[in-house]
Amino acid sequence: MxxxxxxxxxxxxxxxxxxxxxxxxxxxxxxxxxxxxxxxxxxxxxxxxxxxxxxxxxxxxxxxxxxxxxxxxxxxxxxxxxxxxxxxxDVIEKDTVLIKIPLDQSLSDIDVLARAYNGAIQNVTDDAIVISATDDPARILNFIKVIEKYNPIEIVRSGVVAMER
CATH class of the missing domain: 3.30.70.260 (ACT domain)
Known part of the structure; x- marks a missing residue:
């Protein structure tokens, strides 16, 4: 060898x-x-x-x-x-994350951040905002790191799906 x-x-x-x-x-x-x-x-x-x-x-x-x-x-x-x-x-990979953030955070800041990672606000309740994002797994990891400053209540990831190009 x-x-x-x-x-x-x-x-x-x-x-x-x-x-x-x-x-x-x-x-x-x-x-x-x-x-x-x-x-x-x-x-x-x-x-x-x-x-x-x-x-x-x-x-x-x-x-x-x-x-x-x-x-x-x-x-x-x-x-x-x-x-x-x-x-x-040679694959396209996507990962999805749902994140629940306390409502005391800036809705517009969170919306802008979610959009930067192909995401959006999914739900707003009296006490929380739920956002989702679907992107490359490495970018989802980065999104989770960035969102930590907003004190997330809960973070749920889907797992990676992949398809040959």
Whole structure:
């Protein structure tokens, strides 16, 4: 093995996997168990049925060295309800966040900030403002950091969805 291959094999990378599965009970549990049993981390996990089919798409974001990622893909492909595993190379990724902020904050400042991250005010109650934003996962992380100065009451993220370009 030359030095380049050794370096490549030992360098951690972030991987976006799309897993097409038969939509039935316990499939998600089996996939999560596979990751858990082998000590693989899941950074993000989203699941949704594929319209007009009996299948679902599971999008998993994980980080690991090339050998670990290859092992994950091989193990996923061995699971019976799994039809296809795709390792994405050139993807559009989106993450959504809902944030509840106390109403004592400036509504116009929050609106401007949300719009900067492809977001908007979704709801205003007597005591809170709920905003949402959908953007690249790194930008959503930045948005969450920026919004911290407004003392959020609650922050909920959706998880990443991805599609090959």
């Amino acid at each position: 030359n030095n380049f291959n050794h370096f490549y094999d030992s360098e951690e990378r972030r991987e976006v996997l799309s897993i097409i599965v038969v939509n039935r009970d316990s499939v998600l549990s089996r996939i999560v168990d596979l990751f858990s049993a082998r000590g693989y981390n899941i950074d993000s996990l989203t699941v949704a049925p594929i319209p007009n089919s009996e299948y679902s798409r599971i999008t998993v974001i994980t980080v690991g060295i090339a050998r670990t990622i290859d092992q994950i893909v091989k193990q996923l492909n061995k699971l019976v309800p799994v039809l296809k595993v795709t390792e994405h190379r």
